[in-house]
Amino acid sequence: MRPIRTRICHINVAKWFPANDPIATSVARLCVLREDLYLEIKGMDDEPIPTLDECSADWRGIYFFRNSIRTLLEVRSAIETLKLNKPFVRALSRQPPSLSKALINLSHLLNDVHSLIKKLRNEVAGHLPYEALDEALQRIAPDTECLLQMGNNAKEIHYKFALEFVGATMLRHVDFVEAEKEWHKILKATLRTGFKAIKSIDMLFVAYSRIRNLSI
Numbered sequence: 001m002r003p004i005r006t007r008i009c010h011i012n013v014a015k016w017f018p019a020n021d022p023i024a025t026s027v028a029r030l031c032v033l034r035e036d037l038y039l040e041i042k043g044m045d046d047e048p049i050p051t052l053d054e055c056s057a058d059w060r061g062i063y064f065f066r067n068s069i070r071t072l073l074e075v076r077s078a079i080e081t082l083k084l085n086k087p088f089v090r091a092l093s094r095q096p097p098s099l100s101k102a103l104i105n106l107s108h109l110l111n112d113v114h115s116l117i118k119k120l121r122n123e124v125a126g127h128l129p130y131e132a133l134d135e136a137l138q139r140i141a142p143d144t145e146c147l148l149q150m151g152n153n154a155k156e157i158h159y160k161f162a163l164e165f166v167g168a169t170m171l172r173h174v175d176f177v178e179a180e181k182e183w184h185k186i187l188k189a190t191l192r193t194g195f196k197a198i199k200s201i202d203m204l205f206v207a208y209s210r211i212r213n214l215s216i
Contacts, residue, residue: 016214026082027208033075034201040068041194055158062166065187068194069125072117075197076110082204083107091211099207106200113193116186124170136168141176 017024043052043064052060082088083103093100123132146161170186171179209216 011214016209016212023082023085023088023208026078026085026088027205029078030075030082030201030204033071033078034198034205036071037068037075037194038198040064040071041191041198044068044191054155056160056163059160059163062163065190066120066125066166068190069117069120072110072113072190072193072197073121073126075106075201076114076117079103079107079110088211092207095207095210099203099210102200102203102207106197106204109193109196109200113189116189117193120170120186120190124166128169132169132172133165136165136172139172140164140168 017028041064043049044061046057048057049060089103092103121127123129144164146164148161149156149158151157167179167183171182174182206216208214
């Protein structure tokens with residue numbers, strides 16, 4: 001795939017994504033999820049984002065991390081739907097190898113981490129179950145101290161200790177000494193998946209435009 005110079009152009013949405021077209025709908029879904037995922041990964045950067053860091057930069061990072069987990073599961077759902085569309089799969093197989101393998105490679109990648117991201121979604125991302133948080137509270141050391149910020153309005157009030165709850169819930173089945181190592185392992189796996197998912201979706205978009213004879 002030749003590199004594309006950065007440029008902005010208008011497209012006719014109805015031409016690119018016609019209604020009542022299962023392939024167009026699936027690709028449109030992936031485009032939305034790609035932008036969500038890109039924003040969520042950028043939101044985990046170490047660079048300060050003052051308007052989002054009022055609670056803490058760590059809270060902002062964990063917030064976007066949790067959202068990225070939900071998005072990755074949605075990407076997997078979209079990919080599995082697209083895989084069932086045999087006309088698209090056949091058309092994709094006739095594209096150059098760098099494009100034709102994008103769908104199956106992304107499917108394999110997401111299947112490899114599916115159990116992890118589903119577990120995270122069910123415990124700290126899409127859901128925050130009472131039972132899981134109750135277990136987490138039992139795991140927090142009695143001498144643990146975290147910050148509480150009070151003020152006169154919502155902007156000045158922040159429950160900075162809430163980060164401890166999320167971390168304890170996510171890592172409640174891990175030994176204390178292994179908790180930090182496990183967190184870095186989880187973050188590395190999910191970030192790697194996110195970056196590769198974005199790249200694969202971009203390749204699928206190019207393949208879609210070629211299959212539909214749409215100019216980029």
